[in-house]
Amino acid sequence: MSEQPMINNLVLNGTFARHGTSWTATATAPGRVDFSRQHCIITATGRAEQEVPASGGTSYTFSAYTLITYEGAGSARLTFRPSDTSESIGLTGNHGWTHRSITFNTPAGTTGITVQLIGDAGDVWFDNVRLVEDEGTVIPIELIRNGDFAENGTGWTVTLPVGSSVTFHDNRCQANLGGFIEQVITVTPGQTYDFSIEAMTPSGGHGFAIFELTPDNVQQIELRGGGGWDTYTHSLTIPEGIPEFTLRILGETFLVVDNLSLKLSTASANTPN
Structure with missing residues (x-):
């Protein structure tokens, strides 16, 4: 049985x-609790326990290695204080060292387990x-700087071909007749x-949102609606070897944009490395 790392473990020893x-050990004769072999071995009827601090409404994972001989039976139980509700893992039947685990959310008001x-x-x-304590859901970081134009054109590079215009007002960007804004965004390949x-x-x-990954790899989505506000979405997978790309918003004719966002997809953000 391999030794498991104890980093962040709330259980002492x-x-x-x-x-x-x-640990506090109790047993009913002829049962006994033995720690002498650097394991906890419970014979017949007995238990070992300890109280650890915990928070309410929080996700935790409990795990242990177990081994059963002599047709043993038992359990690992987690009792939440002060509610006295519990979660448990039942143990029966002879088996060699086996890894057991359970993930749960503590009741509101929990102060200890x-x-x-x-x-x-x-x-x-x-x-x-x-x-x-589980790390929980990873909240993706917003990668576009000033995507709501609260700081007007800060973070954006403006390009104005002859006859075009780009303006920032009312926390929006308006691009006309070929004017465009762009920024370079750092990403993770793959x-x-x-x-x-x-x-x-x-x-x-109408206009376009353009993703220039390389000069030879350019993706775009057309922004063309019925005159009112529309929300457009796009899933962008970064090829290997590409650490950054250019996002360009082009007003081909008359385009107003707001609330641009680029975040690591939820599936990617919550996939362990």
Whole structure:
């Protein structure tokens, strides 16, 4: 059985390297709780437990290695304080070292968790007992600078071919007759990003959101609506070897844009490395 890292583990002495330190053991004769082999071995009826601090409405993962001999039976139980509700992992039948885990959300108002290792029959062994707070959902970071134009043209480069115009007012950008704005965005090769933009094309206007990954790899979406505000989205996967790309917003005729966003896709953001 491999040793598991104890980083961020709320359980004290979960490897039993210090034998029974931090654990309270009770048993009903002829049952006993033995820590002498740097495991917790519960024979017949007994338990080892400790109280750890916890927060309400939070996701935790509990895990342990278990081994059962002599047709043992038992459980690992987590009792939330002060509600006294619980989660548990039942253990039955002879087996070699097996990894067990359970993920749960604590009730509101939880201040602590009693971790209980329980033996009901035979010999039940425990080791590498862990309780860790889950990191939770990764919130993607916004990659477009000043995408809501709250700072007018800050973060954007403006290009004005002859006869074109680009203006910033009322937290919006208006581009006409070939005028465009752009910015270089740093990304991670191989990752997928979600892009969105709100655009208005009055008077039959239209434009484009252009993603120039390389001079030979350019993607675009057309922004052409019925005159009112429309939301356009695009999924952009970055090829390997591309650490940045240029985002360009082009007003082919009459285009007003607002609330541009580019974030790592939810699936990518929550996939472990």
